[in-house]
Amino acid sequence: MSQFYAHRNKEKNTACELCAQPGGALLWQAAEYRVVRVDEPHYPGFCRVIWNAHVREMTDLSPDQRQWLMAAVFAVETVIRQLFAPDKINLACLGNMTPHLHWHIIPRWADDRHFPEPIWGRVHNEQAIARPQIGDDVLARALQRALGSASAVSL
Numbered sequence: 444m445s446q447f448y449a450h451r452n453k454e455k456n457t458a459c460e461l462c463a464q465p466g467g468a469l470l471w472q473a474a475e476y477r478v479v480r481v482d483e484p485h486y487p488g489f490c491r492v493i494w495n496a497h498v499r500e501m502t503d504l505s506p507d508q509r510q511w512l513m514a515a516v517f518a519v520e521t522v523i524r525q526l527f528a529p530d531k532i533n534l535a536c537l538g539n540m541t542p543h544l545h546w547h548i549i550p551r552w553a554d555d556r557h558f559p560e561p562i563w564g565r566v567h568n569e570q571a572i573a574r575p576q577i578g579d580d581v582l583a584r585a586l587q588r589a590l591g592s593a594s595a596v597s598l
């Protein structure tokens with residue numbers, strides 16, 4: 444069992460996907476949150492920053508916790524911009540389907556499948572080709588440099 448939920452049992456919701464699963468390929472974790480890569484070939488570099496405890500809204504966090512989480516989101520955004528050079532970054536905190544606090548950091552390109560809609564919207568470009576992937580090891584090392592290495596997971 445991964446430590447991100449093993450030590451958080453008292454705050455775990457057994458019906459919640461993000462309490463039961465990492466939510467993507469685990470790239471980095473701290474005690475409070477983790478960073479995962481989403482398996483979506485059309486959007487390489489698509490990451491989620493997930494608060495480890497089962498919390499619904501940003502305003503359920505203390506002011507300090509909100510700042511830590513947003514600092515992580517911005518650090519991940521910076522790494523994605525450096526590695527993937529997207530035309531735009533989309534930040535999204537929805538949670539309508541999975542009400543466990545998490546942020547999506549999504550690289551977008553003007554010729555991607557859904558541009559200019561959100562990636563959950565209508566497909567505008569059926570011919571969009573999948574972009575080159577960058578390995579999880581490269582992404583994880585860049586995140587370690589951006590977020591600090593003390594709590595890094597080893598891949």
Ligand SMILES: [Zn+2]
Pocket residue numbers: 455456459460461462463496497498542543
């Ligand atoms: Zn949860």
